[in-house]
Amino acid sequence: MGRLAICPGSFDPVTYGHLDIIQRGAKVFDHLVVAVFNNQSKSPLFTVEERMELLKKATADMPNVSVDSHSGLLVDYAREKKAEAIVRGLRAVSDFEYELQITSMNRKLNEDVETFFIMTNNQYSFLSSSMVKEVAKYQANVSDLVPKVVEEALQKKYR
Numbered sequence: 554m555g556r557l558a559i560c561p562g563s564f565d566p567v568t569y570g571h572l573d574i575i576q577r578g579a580k581v582f583d584h585l586v587v588a589v590f591n592n593q594s595k596s597p598l599f600t601v602e603e604r605m606e607l608l609k610k611a612t613a614d615m616p617n618v619s620v621d622s623h624s625g626l627l628v629d630y631a632r633e634k635k636a637e638a639i640v641r642g643l644r645a646v647s648d649f650e651y652e653l654q655i656t657s658m659n660r661k662l663n664e665d666v667e668t669f670f671i672m673t674n675n676q677y678s679f680l681s682s683s684m685v686k687e688v689a690k691y692q693a694n695v696s697d698l699v700p701k702v703v704e705e706a707l708q709k710k711y712r
């Protein structure tokens with residue numbers, strides 16, 4: 554079966570920043586499961602099903618990547634999947650404290666799963682789903698920031 558890692562997130566919607574992390578994570582692990590969670594502190598634009606659909610299309614050319622969702626705790630999901638690692642991306646310093654909190658909590662809940670961080674590609678260091686949504690809402694061009702399927706889905710939402 555090989556080494557399995559989970560790349561968790563809200564992915565509301567998936568951006569080129571996420572895809573960069575997913576692609577690089579998939580090079581290191583035998584299998585990478587991208588798992589969509591509902592982050593309680595964010596009110597989502599896309600449903601979990603819509604977010605999964607967009608992720609599936611955006612990762613269709615990555616053979617060792619699959620897409621799933623879970624509504625409970627990340628560490629329980631990791632245990633269930635027998636994952637060895639959680640993969641997260643780091644952008645600016647501002648991400649650090651948040652990630653440190655999540656990682657510390659997750660480690661307290663499940664000592665067996667290790668979290669790995671991948672530094673953002675400079676090109677995407679200021680890219681976030683919330684900024685993409687903000688910009689798309691005012692009909693600005695987001696084609697450099699998200700795949701075509703996501704661009705179209707955003708246009709539909711904000712029409």
Ligand code: COD
Nearest residue numbers: 561562563564570590592626627641642643655673677680
């Ligand atoms: N460049 C590099 N990395 C990026 C970029 C970019 N431009 N944009 C995003 N990323 C990274 C993020 O740093 C993150 O690692 C990943 O991509 C996903 O990002 P988001 O914003 O979609 O995901 P989050 O931060 O909302 O995900 C939060 C979780 C869903 C992981 C969290 O809420 C969670 O674990 N929920 C389940 C409940 C739980 O277990 N809670 C206890 C832990 S606190």
